[in-house]
Amino acid sequence: MQIKPVLSALQKHRLAALLIVLEIALACAVLCNAGFLIASRLSAMQLVSGVDESSLGFIQLEGFDPKVANDLNARVVAGLGAMPGVQSVHVINSVPFGPQAGAFGVTLDQAGKQFRGVPELYLGDPGTPEALGLKLVAGRMPGAQDYQSVVEGYLPASSNVLITRTFAQRLWPGEDALGKTFWTGKNQFRVIGVVANLSVQQYDEEGERGAQWTVFVPTKSGPPLAGTYLIRADPQALDRVMVEARTVLARIAPDAVFDHQQSDTLPVLRERFFATDRAMAGLLVGVIVALLGVTALGIVGLTSFWVAQRRKQIGIRRAIGATRGDILRYFQTENFLIVSFGIVLGVVAAIAINLLLMKVFEVPRLPLHYLPIGALALWLLGQLAVLGPALRAAAVPPVVATRNV
Amino acid sequence: MFGYYLDLALRSLKRNKALTALMVLTIALGIGTSMTTLTVMHVLSGDPIPGKSAQLFRVRMAVFPDAHYQAGDKAPDNLSRRDAEALLRDARGDRQAAMSGGSMVVVPTQGDPLNVEARYTGADFFPMFDVPLRYGHAWSRSDDAERAHVAVISGELNKQLFGGKDSVGRTLQVGKQSLRIVGVLGDWDMNPRFYDLSNGQFGDSEDVFVPLSTAVDMKLSTSGSMWCWGNASDPLAADAPCIWLQYWVELGTPAKAAYRQYLGNYIALQQQAGRFTHPGQVELQDVMQWLDFKGVVPSDVRLQMWLALGFLGICLLNTVGLLLAKFLRRSSELGVRRALGASRRAIFLQCLVEAGVVGLAGGVLGLALAGLGLLLVRHQPTDYAAFIHMDLRMLLATFALALASSLLAGLLPAWRAMNVAPAAAIKSN
Numbered sequence: 001m002q003i004k005p006v007l008s009a010l011q012k013h014r015l016a017a018l019l020i021v022l023e024i025a026l027a028c029a030v031l032c033n034a035g036f037l038i039a040s041r042l043s044a045m046q047l048v049s050g051v052d053e054s055s056l057g058f059i060q061l062e063g064f065d066p067k068v069a070n071d072l073n074a075r076v077v078a079g080l081g082a083m084p085g086v087q088s089v090h091v092i093n094s095v096p097f098g099p100q101a102g103a104f105g106v107t108l109d110q111a112g113k114q115f116r117g118v119p120e121l122y123l124g125d126p127g128t129p130e131a132l133g134l135k136l137v138a139g140r141m142p143g144a145q146d147y148q149s150v151v152e153g154y155l156p157a158s159s160n161v162l163i164t165r166t167f168a169q170r171l172w173p174g175e176d177a178l179g180k181t182f183w184t185g186k187n188q189f190r191v192i193g194v195v196a197n198l199s200v201q202q203y204d205e206e207g208e209r210g211a212q213w214t215v216f217v218p219t220k221s222g223p224p225l226a227g228t229y230l231i232r233a234d235p236q237a238l239d240r241v242m243v244e245a246r247t248v249l250a251r252i253a254p255d256a257v258f259d260h261q262q263s264d265t266l267p268v269l270r271e272r273f274f275a276t277d278r279a280m281a282g283l284l285v286g287v288i289v290a291l292l293g294v295t296a297l298g299i300v301g302l303t304s305f306w307v308a309q310r311r312k313q314i315g316i317r318r319a320i321g322a323t324r325g326d327i328l329r330y331f332q333t334e335n336f337l338i339v340s341f342g343i344v345l346g347v348v349a350a351i352a353i354n355l356l357l358m359k360v361f362e363v364p365r366l367p368l369h370y371l372p373i374g375a376l377a378l379w380l381l382g383q384l385a386v387l388g389p390a391l392r393a394a395a396v397p398p399v400v401a402t403r404n405v
Numbered sequence: 406m407f408g409y410y411l412d413l414a415l416r417s418l419k420r421n422k423a424l425t426a427l428m429v430l431t432i433a434l435g436i437g438t439s440m441t442t443l444t445v446m447h448v449l450s451g452d453p454i455p456g457k458s459a460q461l462f463r464v465r466m467a468v469f470p471d472a473h474y475q476a477g478d479k480a481p482d483n484l485s486r487r488d489a490e491a492l493l494r495d496a497r498g499d500r501q502a503a504m505s506g507g508s509m510v511v512v513p514t515q516g517d518p519l520n521v522e523a524r525y526t527g528a529d530f531f532p533m534f535d536v537p538l539r540y541g542h543a544w545s546r547s548d549d550a551e552r553a554h555v556a557v558i559s560g561e562l563n564k565q566l567f568g569g570k571d572s573v574g575r576t577l578q579v580g581k582q583s584l585r586i587v588g589v590l591g592d593w594d595m596n597p598r599f600y601d602l603s604n605g606q607f608g609d610s611e612d613v614f615v616p617l618s619t620a621v622d623m624k625l626s627t628s629g630s631m632w633c634w635g636n637a638s639d640p641l642a643a644d645a646p647c648i649w650l651q652y653w654v655e656l657g658t659p660a661k662a663a664y665r666q667y668l669g670n671y672i673a674l675q676q677q678a679g680r681f682t683h684p685g686q687v688e689l690q691d692v693m694q695w696l697d698f699k700g701v702v703p704s705d706v707r708l709q710m711w712l713a714l715g716f717l718g719i720c721l722l723n724t725v726g727l728l729l730a731k732f733l734r735r736s737s738e739l740g741v742r743r744a745l746g747a748s749r750r751a752i753f754l755q756c757l758v759e760a761g762v763v764g765l766a767g768g769v770l771g772l773a774l775a776g777l778g779l780l781l782v783r784h785q786p787t788d789y790a791a792f793i794h795m796d797l798r799m800l801l802a803t804f805a806l807a808l809a810s811s812l813l814a815g816l817l818p819a820w821r822a823m824n825v826a827p828a829a830a831i832k833s834n
Binding site for chain 2: 294
């Protein structure tokens, strides 16, 4: 197929061709950026919590008298632990995707000069790391002697803690974290173990906290650690356990109010946490579909017009020996050229829009491989849209050439 | 003449129904998505308390000890109890209130206990934020001072506990303690909840309002941001090193500079008292500045709006192309009209009327699509979903946008159509 005659024919329809080029360019720019936004939402939803989500549930009680905290903890742990299907019950301050329970600024020195960020702290009673299913990569899990009571404030004065691999790297890049110490105010932490992952409770991409900036502090149950519980159950029984737990709690802890909003299985808490991301991704998919549809319809409309306008020329070409295939390919080539111009412009626009989004919305840089994917999609779309009108053009009989409208 | 053009336009549109439908649909899609996102923007960025938003100011200041102060940090949102109480004592504004969110367990006479959202604040809160009361009245400043066990409850809670009857004077059982109800709120739809954005930016009002002094006395639990330096054994204590109170002041316009001066003096006094040696920092922001500072319109919503406007651009380009094809296809017809004496201007107007008709039809369909879009938005899992609705302004804006964009799309094709050379156009067929 020769390109030159197509180009010179296009010269006759400069304006209309330019409009399609612009439309394709804009579509390409929006498509690449929207596609990238969808992909980043989806990858954010892959956040690794580091715990055995399918076996875990979280329960929060409110409104009890702090004086009975120890008694309440004992009643709840015993009562829920006796339910069929439950493997263990622990007092924990929160869970991944649960309510934010406490973030503390930490420093490498007691004087508070070498600030290293604000991780989230998990507090749990003996056996909690095992029940969560944390994967140890170095050091040891806390033993019975590591679990201490809180005498004043929120934390033990000095504790042996677990930290995540990511946070260990943040505190001591390239070094072995085991045995090292860090501080929050007057409270000291000594690292006895490093775990693969344990995500923060409410991860915020725009915040300064990393997704895995967490510390597990072994604590004995009792004030301030009360009213929030971790249930580990057989995954098949978990949903049933969480429903029945309400009735059990109403019986064993009538002095506390069950928090319906915060208490649920981890899979449900996770789903709720990512609900807006999922909705946004869905909305973007909708926009992309509508956008491709409108662009395709536009191409169909304009090409149909061109075909109708050139019926006579097509008839002449057919009369002097062009095959149906030639006519078909003519319109396909024409479309390919127009879309290609559009894509060239669109790639530039896509990068420009991305730079703008990076500045205004703190969106990350558009990876370059989105551009060829977007281009391919538009080429395909163009060819599909042009097929109908082009086939109609190919069906124009040679006899048209001899007719005088 | 307009009637004639309209008639011509309708005839022409009827002649090629598929193309007309395509153009109307394209415009409708663009308008529908744009108006959906613009309405969300309009609702979210609106003034929650029109008429008063320029007189209400959020007070923020940085009075940390030196170890926790870094030059260039923004002043924190909240105040410590020590500073809030000092400002309240001086009472230099027309009205002022320190406040915190909280939650409590209310025990009804029958049925299960309820966990409700609460606000601990001062007597000025109600007149300051134009809070309507259906029954009774707000508590007084002397109730604040005496730590009176009084409460104002929401209409919703009143309905739940007392069947919507006047419950003034009745008792609200909170755990083992009790409060006397002095007032019941009327309909109070304050969104965004600008006075405290840390407990959900959108939503219904709190259910129970209690004097701050009483709440501290009763050791009710607080919610929202609690930021302490040092290991505070009781963060609610009068001198605890913790910031957790929102502070609002109402000022007449001329008083703003004087109040800023007063805050500057307060900071200087604290320095002299030896609390810190850094320069300190004071911020006084009115409601709209405060909402802007906190970025209440989610960035997702802004992103959606730009995406929708980009989409509208594509739809318009599409319409330009289709109109161009349509008008030029009728070159011979237009040539005849020109030959019979129609001026270029007449042709131009005729084409624009046709574009306008397409735009209006697109606007009607687009309005329906926007209604559908808003229905979808209301079912999204966001805390603002319930408050999104279309008002008359946005309804009119929809048609204005549809008409403006279709006329804009019609300009170029109409220009080309009017420049058709009559002789050539007639001859070519």
